[in-house]
Amino acid sequence: MADSPEQPVPASEPHVVVTPSVLYVGTPAYLVATTNPDGTPNLAPASSYWALGQMLVLGLEAEGQTIANLLDRDELTLGFPSGDLWRAVARLAYVTGRDPVPPAKAARYRHTPDKFAEAGLTPQLSDLVAPPRVLECALQFEARVRRITPGLDRSYAMVEAEVLRVHADPAILKPGTDHIDPTRWDPLVYSFRHFFSRGTELGWLPSSPTAEEDPPIDAG
Template identity: 55%
Template sequence: MEIHTAEHQVITPSILYFGTPVVLLSTENGDGTANLAPMSSAWALGQTVVLGLGAHGQTGRNLLARPEVVINLPAPEHWAAVERLAPLTGYDPVPPHKRGTFRYEPAKFGAAGLSPLPAELVRPPRVAECPIQLEARAADVRPDSTDAFLIVEAHVLRVHADPRLVVPGTQHVDPARWSPLIYNFRHYFGLGPELGRSFRSETRAARA
């Protein structure tokens, strides 16, 4: 596809979710119960995952007090469960900016139709249905420059992967078998066919 910059249109979109993976964050509430929240502002660098959260949500409040978290990566077929979580909040009372749109729900797993699975190194549970689960600890939680969000640096302690996604005999996730759920301008997508691979790839090309 040819792109001619002279024909580009200047726009002012209300959001900039230009295609990022969805994750489900499980954290621990003050009473020891689990909170589960979807979010789509996450990126990884080495063994650190950087998360962007609303500053006044239950997940942020939990991480400021109890830094353990599981970063669960759903597959495309889980989009409806993610969407069932989207209008829920574990914050009681519902924060003013969420009233009328969100409702308080303490039993997030049940509301989403998902199953908790004990973690091994942290207290919050994993999401059993998610093919990849990252047990982690928030090493730093700080406000962004606008004070509207929290920026979280979470250090991954253990990775759980569905065996069907692992290249046999290796520690690698097979990119030909793993498809994350992508949040693209508030619409859900999976990946398309592989186009190629980086020269740094440690896994073979996708099977024909």
């Protein structure tokens, strides 16, 4: 006789219903560079991100200079900062390249024309796109927009971009390979408006190209 499925526990145990102000459960923070109409670079922090194959999906504010730039010029770079760069990312949290500052942002944001200088970061020439990379970021993507979809409430947009080239500091690679070694790479993580380093490694999947032994448990 087959085992009967376990019955669900009562809905009220052990959780409570909450209404958090944001839903940033824990995603990598990144810096996205685009080109302004006058040819200067814009740099903005973001954390809504996922990837599949060579495609990225980015969630970006609809009133930011980044979206305005991407609607006219489809090239961008992404720089993934390590944990030690969190202050540079935080310096960009409440500045905007929009001038004048949009009314919805006016209470907290101020305009600055040079976001790289504001963050204390260094622009680095890209190979295939116009926007610069962020020199201090150990992992950098050059990309081109393939589609921009307005969000349901129009306060954000979903940007689908194809990665054209990846740059990595050799220090984060498994020696002799093109594989990012997660034991050498410590990305900055953004969770409920707090910054974290990745933390202690807990395990890995059998498909890992960098692990040197079997997973510590049967991953199925």
